[in-house]
Amino acid sequence: TFLPLSLQTKMSRPVQARRLEGTDKNIWVEFVKLAATYSTVNLGQGFPDFPPPDFLKEAFVRALSGENHMLNQYTRAFGHPPLVKILAQFFEKLLGRELDPMTNVMVTVGAYQALFCCFQAFVDEGDEVIIIEPFFDCYEPMVKMAGGTPVFVPLRLKDPEDGKLMSSAAWQLDPTELASKFSERTKAIVLNSPNNPLGKVFSRAELELIAKLCVKHDVLCISDEVYEWLVYDGKEHVRIASLQGMWDRTVIIGSAGKTFSVTGWKVGWTVGPNHLLQHLRTVHQNSVYHCATAAQEAVAQGFQRELELYGTPESYFVQLPKELQQKRDWLVQSLDAVGMKPIIPEGTYFLVADISKFKSDVPDVPDSDEPYDSRFAKWMMKNKGLAAIPLSAFYCGAHKNNYNNFVRFCFAKEEATLKAANDILQKWKWENTRP
Amino acid sequence: MLFASRSFCCLSIRTYQLQTNLLSRSIKLSASATMAFRHKNTRRIEGLDSNVWVEFTKVAADPSIVNLGQGLPDISPPSYVKEELAKAAAVDRVNQYTRGFGHPSLVKALSQVYERVCGRKIDPLTDILVTVGAYGSLFSTIQALIEEGDEVIIIEPFYDCYEPMVKMAGAKPVFIPLRYKNDGNSSSSADWVLDPDELANKFNSKTKAIILNTPHNPMGKVFTREELQVIADLCIKHDTLCISDEVYEWMVYKGNKHIKIATLPGMWERTVTIGSAGKTYSVTGWKLGWSVGPQNLIKHLQVVHQNTLYTCATPLQEALAQAFWIDYKRMDDPDCYFYSLTRELESKRDRMAQLLQEAGLKPVIPDGGYFMIVDVSTLNVDLSGGDEKEPYDYKFVKWMITSKKLSAIPLSAFCGPETKRQFEKYIRFCFIKKDSTLDAAEVILKNWNKQTA
Numbered sequence: 001t002f003l004p005l006s007l008q009t010k011m012s013r014p015v016q017a018r019r020l021e022g023t024d025k026n027i028w029v030e031f032v033k034l035a036a037t038y039s040t041v042n043l044g045q046g047f048p049d050f051p052p053p054d055f056l057k058e059a060f061v062r063a064l065s066g067e068n069h070m071l072n073q074y075t076r077a078f079g080h081p082p083l084v085k086i087l088a089q090f091f092e093k094l095l096g097r098e099l100d101p102m103t104n105v106m107v108t109v110g111a112y113q114a115l116f117c118c119f120q121a122f123v124d125e126g127d128e129v130i131i132i133e134p135f136f137d138c139y140e141p142m143v144k145m146a147g148g149t150p151v152f153v154p155l156r157l158k159d160p161e162d163g164k165l166m167s168s169a170a171w172q173l174d175p176t177e178l179a180s181k182f183s184e185r186t187k188a189i190v191l192n193s194p195n196n197p198l199g200k201v202f203s204r205a206e207l208e209l210i211a212k213l214c215v216k217h218d219v220l221c222i223s224d225e226v227y228e229w230l231v232y233d234g235k236e237h238v239r240i241a242s243l244q245g246m247w248d249r250t251v252i253i254g255s256a257g258k259t260f261s262v263t264g265w266k267v268g269w270t271v272g273p274n275h276l277l278q279h280l281r282t283v284h285q286n287s288v289y290h291c292a293t294a295a296q297e298a299v300a301q302g303f304q305r306e307l308e309l310y311g312t313p314e315s316y317f318v319q320l321p322k323e324l325q326q327k328r329d330w331l332v333q334s335l336d337a338v339g340m341k342p343i344i345p346e347g348t349y350f351l352v353a354d355i356s357k358f359k360s361d362v363p364d365v366p367d368s369d370e371p372y373d374s375r376f377a378k379w380m381m382k383n384k385g386l387a388a389i390p391l392s393a394f395y396c397g398a399h400k401n402n403y404n405n406f407v408r409f410c411f412a413k414e415e416a417t418l419k420a421a422n423d424i425l426q427k428w429k430w431e432n433t434r435p
Numbered sequence: 436m437l438f439a440s441r442s443f444c445c446l447s448i449r450t451y452q453l454q455t456n457l458l459s460r461s462i463k464l465s466a467s468a469t470m471a472f473r474h475k476n477t478r479r480i481e482g483l484d485s486n487v488w489v490e491f492t493k494v495a496a497d498p499s500i501v502n503l504g505q506g507l508p509d510i511s512p513p514s515y516v517k518e519e520l521a522k523a524a525a526v527d528r529v530n531q532y533t534r535g536f537g538h539p540s541l542v543k544a545l546s547q548v549y550e551r552v553c554g555r556k557i558d559p560l561t562d563i564l565v566t567v568g569a570y571g572s573l574f575s576t577i578q579a580l581i582e583e584g585d586e587v588i589i590i591e592p593f594y595d596c597y598e599p600m601v602k603m604a605g606a607k608p609v610f611i612p613l614r615y616k617n618d619g620n621s622s623s624s625a626d627w628v629l630d631p632d633e634l635a636n637k638f639n640s641k642t643k644a645i646i647l648n649t650p651h652n653p654m655g656k657v658f659t660r661e662e663l664q665v666i667a668d669l670c671i672k673h674d675t676l677c678i679s680d681e682v683y684e685w686m687v688y689k690g691n692k693h694i695k696i697a698t699l700p701g702m703w704e705r706t707v708t709i710g711s712a713g714k715t716y717s718v719t720g721w722k723l724g725w726s727v728g729p730q731n732l733i734k735h736l737q738v739v740h741q742n743t744l745y746t747c748a749t750p751l752q753e754a755l756a757q758a759f760w761i762d763y764k765r766m767d768d769p770d771c772y773f774y775s776l777t778r779e780l781e782s783k784r785d786r787m788a789q790l791l792q793e794a795g796l797k798p799v800i801p802d803g804g805y806f807m808i809v810d811v812s813t814l815n816v817d818l819s820g821g822d823e824k825e826p827y828d829y830k831f832v833k834w835m836i837t838s839k840k841l842s843a844i845p846l847s848a849f850c851g852p853e854t855k856r857q858f859e860k861y862i863r864f865c866f867i868k869k870d871s872t873l874d875a876a877e878v879i880l881k882n883w884n885k886q887t888a
Contacts, residue, residue, distance in 0.1 A: 015676065016580060020735060048531065052530050057524065072721065074505070075720060076492075109748075266746065282476065290570075293721075
């Protein structure tokens with residue numbers, strides 16, 4: 001039996017907290033729904049459509065079916081001991097410093113929750129946080145929810161050389177412009193390298209520039225390094241925490257989802273000095289408290305295997321970037337062949353492509369609130385069955401039209417998916433060039 | 436150091452790195468004064484760093500200690516639950532992101548189960564949010580709906596996270612204790628009640644919400660329809676929200692019925708009801724929970740969720756969905772896990788109560804949940820040597836762990852500052868434990884009696 005409507009008394013006063021103001025819109029909710037609605041070749045949302053590595057799936061099965069059924073119960077709140085221990089060992093080698101698994105590492109529900117803990121722990125009302133544009137979209141609402149003020153500084157695209165495809169290295173910060181963004185109120189800067197959506201891998205020199213400013217202005221660095229293993233063409237991923245003066249003011253964020261192609265496991269971590277991590281622990285114990293045990297156990301075993309195979313051809317950290325580099329080159333070729341201009345990424349599994357040549361398909365609407373690339377991406381999804389994400393999604397409201405002729409493609413996809421995308425692009429070009 | 440010669444050269448960990456580290460360490464020492472100030476924590480987490488679990492789980496981690504403290508089962512989850520997880524993880528797509536607000540098959544299953552229980556239509560996409568444990572639901576609800584200037588009523592004793600979560604949201608917790616109301620010798624959780632006048636006085640124009648926990652942790656109290664009506668009337672009168680933590684909803688013992696306050700007239704629109712896979716299926720390590728309520732409230736929780744962790748783990752949600760379908764289909768059958776687990780727990784409850792009584796203790800027999808609180812003052816253990824400020828029950832539990840190798844949780848951990856002294860003679864035992872654990876507890880309790888005789 002259902003209650004009559006007359007007895008449903010709604011709350012008459014406004015219910016939601018002010019901290020939610022301006023944080024309700026989310027492109028993924030919209031674009032994921034669209035990609036699901038229209039049958040598309042999905043190069044939009046960033047997740048692999050190929051399987052996770054066998055050794056990791058086996059580790060998970062072992063964790064689930066093993067004798068230790070206590071893996072279905074709570075583990076240590078700040079991180080399952082085998083996982084924090086192996087992470088500490090790994091990062092000790094990578095950073096060249098001693099790490100205590102109990103105080104220098106904390107496990108989170110994906111890198112997403114690690115970011116949330118950082119902002120909640122360190123950003124108070126009135127604090128400014130520098131965000132480099134384009135940025136992974138959650139940084140802005142998270143800063144706002146913490147009562148902070150995002151201060152944006154753009155990566156600017158250098159002019160192309162005639163006839164040549166550009167590299168993501170062509171996206172650069174202007175040092176003077178960057179320096180001007182630091183003020184007395186600057187609490188932190190968010191760094192994302194390798195960068196989503198551009199695929200840019202910040203060079204040592206670029207990181208030293210940022211590091212100098214952090215030290216000069218006594219600013220924290222929240223370093224989102226989830227794509228740390230996905231670097232191509234022999235490029236080096238430099239960890240800013242290893243630069244002079246940076247360890248004590250940096251929180252490094254990582255992700256099992258990206259490292260091991262298991263985005264659905266939602267296991268992430270933070271690495272940093274105890275005087276910073278202690279505050280992340282406080283946020284964590286008052287928000288989610290524990291992370292799921294079995295997935296942590298499996299990821300620990302994955303890392304154990306990688307530690308043993310480090311630098312060898314069998315290492316997943318060698319194989320995955322090798323495989324993805326081939327897919328990158330394949331997609332670049334596909335896009336270039338039809339006249340979309342891809343910018344070759346140095347890292348991550350994303351690239352952005354200039355769609356100007358296809359503008360005739362989607363006429364400009366003057367005075368439209370929606371950025372051009374967003375309309376283009378939606379049209380492409382509905383009419384061509386190819387899903388990508390507009391670059392404007394990674395800019396703040398005021399800057400959404402700065403670079404509105406680009407869409408982002410994810411190439412962490414099976415050969416069949418990339419081939420299907422190629423077919424769509426070829427057909428599209430053919431349709432456009434028909435008399 | 437095998438690595439130094441081989442792989443890490445590729446990563447360019449050059450020798451100058453060591454010199455850089457030494458240099459940065461000396462810079463750190465001289466700059467540490469300014470760094471310490473600038474990198475201090477935000478106001479919102481000031482004073483929220485201590486946590487009873489971090490303290491006591493560390494102490495009880497010693498395997499020689501019989502652990503009846505933290506609420507986690509040492510019994511196995513049902514085999515089909517584990518099988519479903521193995522099945523789910525074998526599907527490649529299930530290892531990648533799912534829908535942020537809840538995996539479609541899971542929210543569908545939850546909506547079916549709760550439609551049946553509540554007797555109303557529940558939209559799986561707008562009326563449900565899946566979170567990282569019920570803990571995550573509490574956090575999302577409080578962050579979404581509570582802010583500075585608000586007051587939130589918390590019934591004591593309370594699950595300890597309510598207070599810091601309310602404070603982190605900038606609001607003021609207002610406490611009201613359950614009071615013992617019985618002349619006789621029997622001690623049931625039903626004897627602990629709220630004083631209706633005292634409760635009414637706690638509501639004012641600033642009151643944004645009341646947090647209800649039924650079945651109650653740590654007391655095991657199952658609020659009756661009449662008791663819920665008193666709370667509901669006040670919520671409606673003062674136009675407040677109700678955050679109803681019902682994680683132990685299936686664990687009610689004979690003679691008791693779990694009633695959802697959201698089903699009382701006028702309450703659906705102002706209530707967020709929270710549930711837990713960990714408690715429902717004995718899988719606390721899966722960390723999946725959910726909030727169920729009207730769209731006009733859940734939509735704000737969804738905004739918090741999309742800005743905190745975005746999505747929960749896929750394989751766990753898929754497995755949970757399948758487990759729910761299995762039990763949904765047999766909700767009229769006594770073999771349904773929701774009922775079979777409860778029967779199993781009831782006999783453990785009775786055994787636990789008997790052991791404690793035989794040891795000369797006075798347990799409060801719970802009507803629901805899997806905790807039992809016990810008055811230990813009758814044992815007259817003298818612990819006056821220690822820290823004056825530390826409540827008796829904290830001292831008692833620490834002493835019991837070291838000298839008796841048995842752990843529990845001090846009840847004052849579940850109380851606001853004014854009420855700590857009132858409850859400091861009580862400790863909480865968890866009885867969702869396998870027979871061998873309870874056997875070991877029995878040995879300790881029997882020997883205890885002999886030693887003090």
